Structure formats: C-alpha cells, structure tokens
Amino acid sequence: MSLQSEVDIRDVSVRFGNVQVLEKLNLKIAPSEFIVLLGPSGCGKSTLLNAIAGLLDVSDGQMWIGGRNVTWEEPKDRGIAMVFQSYALYPRMSVKKNMSFGLEVAGTPRAEIEARVAEAAQMLKLTPLLERKPAALSGGQRQRVAIGRALVRKVGVYLFDEPLSNLDAQLRAELRVEIKRLHARLGATMIYVTHDQIEALTLADRIAVMQGGVIQQLAAPKDIYRRPVNRFVASFVGSPAMNFIAGRVEAGLFFHAGDYRIPLAGYAFAGAPAAGAATLGIRPEHVLAGHEAGPDAIAAKVEMVEPMGADTLIWSRLPDGASLSIRHAADAAVREGDTLPVSFPADALSVFDDTPAGARL
Amino acid sequence: MSGAAAMQTMSPPGDAGGPRSARPVRMTPARWGLYAFLAITAAFFLLPLWVMVVTSLKTMNEIRLGAIIAPPLAPTLEAWAKAWSSACTGLACDGIRVGFWNSVKILVPSVFISILVGSMTGYALSFWRVPGANVLFTAMMIVAFIPYQVFIYPLVRVFAFIGLGQSIATIVIVHTIFGLPTMTLLFRNYFSSLPIELFKAARIDGASFYQIFFRIMMPMATPMIVVAVILQVTGIWNDFILGLVFAGRENLPMTVQLNNIVASVQGEREYNVDMAATMLTALLPLVVYFGSGRWFVRGIAAGAVKG
Ligand SMILES: Nc1ncnc2c1ncn2[C@@H]1O[C@H](COP(=O)(O)OP(=O)(O)OP(=O)(O)O)[C@@H](O)[C@H]1O
Ligand SMILES: [Mg+2]
Numbered sequence: 001m002s003l004q005s006e007v008d009i010r011d012v013s014v015r016f017g018n019v020q021v022l023e024k025l026n027l028k029i030a031p032s033e034f035i036v037l038l039g040p041s042g043c044g045k046s047t048l049l050n051a052i053a054g055l056l057d058v059s060d061g062q063m064w065i066g067g068r069n070v071t072w073e074e075p076k077d078r079g080i081a082m083v084f085q086s087y088a089l090y091p092r093m094s095v096k097k098n099m100s101f102g103l104e105v106a107g108t109p110r111a112e113i114e115a116r117v118a119e120a121a122q123m124l125k126l127t128p129l130l131e132r133k134p135a136a137l138s139g140g141q142r143q144r145v146a147i148g149r150a151l152v153r154k155v156g157v158y159l160f161d162e163p164l165s166n167l168d169a170q171l172r173a174e175l176r177v178e179i180k181r182l183h184a185r186l187g188a189t190m191i192y193v194t195h196d197q198i199e200a201l202t203l204a205d206r207i208a209v210m211q212g213g214v215i216q217q218l219a220a221p222k223d224i225y226r227r228p229v230n231r232f233v234a235s236f237v238g239s240p241a242m243n244f245i246a247g248r249v250e251a252g253l254f255f256h257a258g259d260y261r262i263p264l265a266g267y268a269f270a271g272a273p274a275a276g277a278a279t280l281g282i283r284p285e286h287v288l289a290g291h292e293a294g295p296d297a298i299a300a301k302v303e304m305v306e307p308m309g310a311d312t313l314i315w316s317r318l319p320d321g322a323s324l325s326i327r328h329a330a331d332a333a334v335r336e337g338d339t340l341p342v343s344f345p346a347d348a349l350s351v352f353d354d355t356p357a358g359a360r361l
Numbered sequence: 362m363s364g365a366a367a368m369q370t371m372s373p374p375g376d377a378g379g380p381r382s383a384r385p386v387r388m389t390p391a392r393w394g395l396y397a398f399l400a401i402t403a404a405f406f407l408l409p410l411w412v413m414v415v416t417s418l419k420t421m422n423e424i425r426l427g428a429i430i431a432p433p434l435a436p437t438l439e440a441w442a443k444a445w446s447s448a449c450t451g452l453a454c455d456g457i458r459v460g461f462w463n464s465v466k467i468l469v470p471s472v473f474i475s476i477l478v479g480s481m482t483g484y485a486l487s488f489w490r491v492p493g494a495n496v497l498f499t500a501m502m503i504v505a506f507i508p509y510q511v512f513i514y515p516l517v518r519v520f521a522f523i524g525l526g527q528s529i530a531t532i533v534i535v536h537t538i539f540g541l542p543t544m545t546l547l548f549r550n551y552f553s554s555l556p557i558e559l560f561k562a563a564r565i566d567g568a569s570f571y572q573i574f575f576r577i578m579m580p581m582a583t584p585m586i587v588v589a590v591i592l593q594v595t596g597i598w599n600d601f602i603l604g605l606v607f608a609g610r611e612n613l614p615m616t617v618q619l620n621n622i623v624a625s626v627q628g629e630r631e632y633n634v635d636m637a638a639t640m641l642t643a644l645l646p647l648v649v650y651f652g653s654g655r656w657f658v659r660g661i662a663a664g665a666v667k668g
Contacts, residue, residue: 055561076567088558092580101576102566149562 004031004188005066005079005156007052012061014047021047022213024061029191031156034183036200037193039210040236045193047213049159052191053082066156076106078157081150085162087142089134089149096121096130099149113152120151123182140171147179151186160192164199176202197237201225209233227350231358234281234350240313242350243287245280245322249273249351249361255280258320260298266346270360277354278361284313285327286348289340297341300324302334316340417441417636424632440633444641448634450621457638460618464598466529467614471536472593476586478537479544484574486545487552488560498549505542512539513606520607527609535607536597544589551585552578591653595646615642 007029014022021044029035037045050056052063054075063071070078089098096117103113121127124144134142143163150158160179164172180203183190194200200207201221208218209232217229228234234242247257253273255262262280264273288294300316303323307330314326314334326342334340352358386392412429418436446456453459486494516535525531555578563573579586604614613621619642623635 050561053561053565055564074567075565080565082562082565084558084562086556086558088556088562090559090563090577092577101563101568105567105569105572149566153566 003079003154003156006031006064007157007189007191008064009048009052010062010064012048012051012058012063014044014051014056015059020213022051025213025215027208027215027218029189031189032187034190034192034203034205036204036207037191037210038195038197038200038207038237040195043210044213045195045210046161048210049082049161049191049193052078052157053080053159054078076102079155080157080159081153081155082159082161083143083146083150083163085165087134087146087166089142089145091134094131094133095126095137095145095148098134098145099152102149102153116152116154117148120148123151123185124148124178139167140175143167143175144178147182151182155188157189157191158186160190162193162195165194165196172196172199179203197239201237209236211236226348227360228281229360231279231281231352234352234358238283240284240325240327242281242283243322243324245282245318245320245324247278247280249275249278251275255349255351257322258318260319262298262344262349263296264346264349264351267349267351268347269351273361279352279354279358280344281350281352282324282344282348284325285311286345287324287326288343288345289314289326289328290332290334293341293343297343300326300340300342302336302338302340305334305336314340316342318342413636413640417444417633417640419633421629421631421633440631441637441641443631444622444634444637448622448631448638449625449627450618451625457615457618457622457641460613460615461641463608463612463618464604464615466612467532467536467604467608468594468597470529470533471540471597472590474533475537475540475544475593476589479541479589480548480579480582480586481574482541482545483548483550484552484578485570487549488557488573488578489570498545501542501545505546509539510602513602517606527607527612529608529612532604532608532612532614535603536593536600539603540593540596543592547589547592548582548585551582555581587653591649594649598645 007027009025009027009029011024011026012022013020013024025048027035027048037048039045047056051058052065054063054070054073058071061071062069066079090101093101099117099120100113103116108116117130118127121130124147126141126144126148129137129141129145134145137145143166146163163179164175167175176199179190179192183203192199192203201224204221206218207221207224209216209224211232217224217233219227224233224237228237228242231244235244245255245257247255249264250256250261253264253267255264255278257280289300298318300318302314302316304315306313306315309330311330312328312332312334314328314332316324316326318324324342326340328334351361353361408430415432416424416429417440418433418438420435420437420439423434444456445458447454448456485491486498491497520526520531525534559577560573563577568576598614599616600614601616601620604612605617608614608617619638622638
C-alpha cells in the first residue's frame with residue numbers, strides 16, 4: 001500500500017445553474033500530503049471534493065490526478081476513494097460485502113478481494129464485525145467500515161467529507177488519531193473536509209482555508225495560526241477568537257488606538273509599513289498580563305473571569321472600549337472589576353489594512 | 362395493528378405505576394353507543410358479502426323461496442363447481458376458469474414489467490438528474506390524472522397503425538403504460554428519501570447504472586415493491602375495459618368473462634352460479650389484501666424512516 005498521487009486543480013469553476021460556487025480555483029497537492037479544506041458552512045468545500053471525485057461536472061478548468069488529466073473521467077477511473085459524513089454504507093449488505101462490493105464490480109479475483117478486505121479489517125479492528133449489517137453497528141464502527149471500504153480500493157488519493165462530524169467528541173478524537181496513523185502508514189494523499197479547526201490543525205500538513213468558494217490561505221497549520229493572511233482567516237481559526245482592535249498605524253511604528261499606543265517595532269510587515277487606518281489582531285494567549293506586562297502596559301478593566309481548568313480566560317475592556325480576551329495562567333488571582341496591566345508583544349501581532357477583506361500588512 | 366393503536370388511545374396517560382394489567386374498560390352509555398354504531402356499520406358493509414356467500418351455497422330451489430339473508434339449509438358447492446368449470450358465456454360452456462387463467466397470463470407479466478419499468482424510471486429520475494427530468498416527471502404526473510378512457514381510442518388507432526393486434530402482449534404493454542405514472546411516482550419518492558451519498562458511494566465503487574439499481578437500490582426498496590405489487594395486482598386484476606379492448610377474444614380476462622356469464626341468461630337466471638363466479642373473481646384481490654395488510658402499512662410508512 002504505497003500508492004500516492006499528486007492532485008492538481010487548475011482554474012476549476014463549478015456552477016449550479018447561474019450560481020457560481022467555485023471560480024477559477026487552483027490547488028496543487030503534493031504526493032502523500034494531508035490537505036485539510038477548512039471553512040464555514042456553504043463555502044464550497046464539499047463541492048470541491050465532489051468535483052475532485054468526479055461526482056459533479058466542472059464547468060471550467062482541469063483536474064489532474066497522478067499526472068493524468070481526469071477532468072472527464074468516471075469517478076472509478078480517477079484513482080480516488082471517498083468517505084462520507086453520513087457513512088453511506090449499503091444497508092442490505094454485511095460489513096464484508098460493503099467493503100468488497102467495489103472490488104467485485106471491478107472484477108477483482110476472489111483471493112485478492114479476500115486478502116484486501118482482511119487487511120483493511122485488521123487495520124481498522126473490524127475483523128469481528130465482518131458478518132454484521134450496518135444497522136447493528138455503532139456510529140464509530142460504521143464510520144470505520146466506511147473508511148475500510150475506501151481503503152480496499154488501494155488508490156493514491158483518499159477524500160474525506162466531514163467523516164467525523166456525526167460522532168460524539170470522544171469518538172471523534174479517537175478516530176482522528178486513527179486517521180492520522182493511517183495516513184502515516186499508507187503514505188497516500190489525503191484531502192479532508194472539515195469545519196472543525198481542531199481536526200484541521202492536528203491532521204493537516206497544509207490547511208486551505210476557504211470562504212465563498214475562494215481559497216483564502218493555503219499554508220501549514222502553524223502559519224495559518226500565527227500569520228493569517230487576512231481578517232477572515234484570523235477570525236475563523238482559533239478559539240476563543242483573535243482580538244481585534246481598530247486604530248491607526250503611525251509613522252515611527254506605533255499602533256494608535258484611543259489614547260494609547262502599541263509599539264510595532266519588531267513586527268514583520270509584509271511590505272513597507274505605511275501610515276493609515278488599520279486593525280490590530282492579537283490572540284488571547286499572546287497577551288502579556290499582570291507583572292509580565294512590563295513598563296508600557298495598558299490598563300484593562302476586567303469584566304469576567306472564566307476558569308477553564310488548565311488556564312483561565314479573562315474578558316476585559318481596553319480604555320477605548322475595545323474588548324479583549326486574555327488567556328492567563330490558571331492560578332491568576334484576578335477578579336471582576338480589577339484593573340489589569342496588559343501589553344502586546346510585537347512579534348505575536350497581526351496587523352490588517354482597513355479594506356473589506358482586511359489583508360495582512 | 363389498529364387494535365393496538367386503539368388500546369393505546371383508550372388507556373389514560375400516566376398510569377405507568379406497577380406491572381401492566383388489563384384495566385377493566387368501563388362501559389359508559391357513550392361507549393355502548395359507539396359499539397352499536399360500529400356494529401351497525403360493519404353489518405351494513407358485510408351484508409352484501411353475506412348474501413353472496415349464502416346464495417352461492419344454496420340450490421336454485423332454495424333460492425326461489427326468497428329468503429335471501431337466511432343461511433343455506435343444505436350447503437352445497439355445486440354452484441361453485443359449475444361457475445368454475447361449466448357456466449356458459451354465450452355459446453361456450455367452460456366456466457370462468459378460462460377467464461381466470463387468461464387473467465393470470467395477463468397479470469404476471471404486466472405486474473412484473475410495470476414495476477420493473479416504473480421503479481427504474483423512478484430511480485433514474487431521482488438519482489441520475491437527466492436533463493429535463495423535472496419536466497418529464499411533471500408531464501407524467503399530469504397524464505396520470507387524465508381519465509384513461511380518453512386514451513383508449515387513440516391507442517387502438519396507434520396500435521392498429523403499427524400493426525399491433527389484440528393479444529396478451531398488447532394488453533401487457535397497455536397495463537405497463539398505464540401503470541407507469543403511479544409506479545414512477547411511488548419509486549421516485551422513495552428513492553428521493555434515501556441519502557444521495559449512498560448513490561455517490563456506489564458510483565465511486567464503480568457500479569454501473571444497472572448495478573446500482575439491482576444490487577443496491579432494489580434490495581432497499583423491498584417495502585415499496587410490496588406496495589407496488591399490491592397496487593398493480595389488484596388494479597390489473599380488476600381491470601375490465603382495457604382487457605376487453607386490447608386482449609382479444611381468446612384472452613378475455615376474468616372480469617369480462619364474469620360479466621358475460623352474468624349477462625348471458627339461458628332460461629332461468631342462476632343466482633347461485635352468478636354469486637359463486639363473482640366470489641371466485643374477487644378472491645385474488647381479497648387474498649392479496651388480507652395476506653399483505655401488514656406489509657402495506659409498513660411500505661406506506663417506510664418513506665418516513667430510512668432503511
Ligand atoms: N445542487 C446544488 N444546486 C445549487 N446550489 C448548490 C448545490 N449544491 C450546493 N450548492 C450551493 O453551493 C454552495 C457550496 O455548497 P457546499 O455543499 O460545497 O458547501 P460546504 O462548504 O460543503 O458546506 P457544509 O460545511 O455545510 O457542508 C452552497 O451555497 C450551496 O447552497
Ligand atoms: Mg459539505
């Protein structure tokens with residue numbers, strides 16, 4: 001099991017009637033890469049995945065898989081397998097039959113089918129369940145069968161459309177690890193759709209954050225998290241969400257908001273820094289608070305304290321009225337109504353321009 | 362089934378204490394009235410059946426006495442035997458069995474083919490999104506509401522034009538055509554209730570149009586198939602006019618034969634034979650209804666719960 005294919009999506013557009021869902025989308029996925037498509041509901045993730053699978057026709061552009069132009073090929077000839085959110089198991093067939101159906105249809109020799117099903121079942125701990133019908137399985141088991149059905153196809157690209165979103169939190173975490181292990185073992189290319197950012201951050205080699213049918217940023221999880229390219233990516237990834245403070249960038253490298261100034265010396269500007277209206281973004285865990293804040297601290301007013309076990313979340317307000325959430329050590333002796341000195345380390349900041357898209361400066 | 366439902370509505374809510382025991386039903390005047398009404402209604406609908414059964418078991422001598430509701434003094438199956446094998450339709454005196462076998466010959470292929478074609482059309486319309494599928498479907502539904510008598514004469518002309526005479530094959534084609542809208546609607550709605558991802562998964566597995574239909578969709582549609590069989594068997598068995606027009610003299614279905622027996626009077630009208638022949642003709646739909654009521658309910662409800 002060491003097939004791995006490159007996937008190259010070139011200027012692909014998908015239209016439903018006169019609704020344009022994807023427009024000239026480009027995405028190049030390296031062999032053996034784990035790509036996560038992340039985005040809000042309705043942004044076109046499933047549409048893109050179905051287009052890759054060949055389950056819907058593209059209105060424009062080309063789809064290359066494993067060095068072949070498969071734009072007009074049938075799903076079965078593309079060298080892909082897919083796992084669906086609703087499992088989509090054949091209800092009248094046993095687990096074994098579910099897994100072997102595709103191979104039977106393709107005319108694979110019996111012995112080969114037996115061997116592949118046994119191997120996949122063993123990998124997914126399904127061996128004792130092979131004779132059961134899907135109705136007699138738990139949700140987690142069903143999804144494992146669905147993954148097994150994809151595995152026996154032995155293809156270069158596996159597509160997952162929100163495979164874990166019907167499961168409860170614990171099972172989800174379990175299967176997430178299993179999928180990651182599977183990827184390490186098979187080395188196949190995987191494209192995984194989710195709107196769960198934990199899944200995205202833990203599984204992906206690279207994440208493609210999508211909005212409105214457009215890939216906003218394609219980068220490693222760390223970069224998506226640390227250096228979001230625009231306000232949408234910044235606000236969509238991370239929980240609790242990044243804080244935004246409206247203000248101005250000023251020459252001499254300060255960010256000016258209300259009556260306080262935040263030094264920007266040390267911030268890696270994308271281009272030459274220009275003065276003007278902008279938005280400052282800082283993640284809750286990057287805010288320095290209390291005695292860590294240093295001499296130039298800003299006084300924030302604490303409004304609410306939420307102990308979360310491992311740490312404490314503090315909701316506060318800056319002098320100009322902007323709200324600021326701070327992730328602080330669990331033992332912080334902070335109470336509502338306190339005044340808390342805070343400061344922002346320049347290398348953890350994100351500064352966005354004031355265009356509607358809010359591109360990173 | 363309906364009995365169980367009635368039991369539930371009878372017991373007041375919230376008496377969950379203790380093990381379940383049969384609670385005595387208090388007979389209020391209102392309840393007496395209800396039972397009386399139900400009994401009378403049942404009797405009203407059962408009376409004709411009763412008259413038919415007792416008449417068919419009597420001799421003509423006894424019938425001439427005129428007590429049509431009275432049970433037979435000496436029950437005999439003579440009239441049934443005569444109705445089956447020697448009652449006369451016009452000149453031939455072979456009984457209604459000829460019609461029975463004709464009906465069977467029409468029924469079996471008609472039911473099979475109409476369900477096969479209807480289910481496949483429904484499947485294609487709900488999963489394959491052929492261009493113009495909705496227009497096609499709407500047209501089919503509109504046609505379904507036009508009384509089919511309107512089509513008979515044009516069909517006769519068309520069949521004459523293409524050289525399709527009266528025969529079993531012709532009547533099977535006609536039943537298939539007229540069954541198509543209902544069968545398509547039935548199966549299309551059922552297949553539309555199934556998750557589309559099931560179909561997508563089968564496509565990725567490489568199954569063809571027919572493989573998906575026969576190996577995945579039809580096994581899931583068992584309850585719908587039962588409903589379709591019931592509808593088609595009773596509908597086609599009870600058909601009179603289409604059989605009369607399209608089947609040909611040699612292949613007249615049982616309903617037409619029954620009419621001929623009842624209508625052809627030679628000397629005295631044999632009520633007992635007529636009744637027996639009628640009962641024989643009605644037997645198959647009756648058996649189907651009694652034998653499949655449970656399935657019928659299940660099939661109708663099956664659209665609501667995914668299988
Ligand atoms: N068959 C269709 N006809 C018309 N519009 C469609 C069709 N399928 C999807 N769309 C539209 O395309 C857009 C993208 O849908 P898609 O299913 O790809 O979203 P998604 O990102 O997968 O969302 P979710 O996270 O909710 O699954 C949506 O706005 C949807 O309304
Ligand atoms: Mg989706």
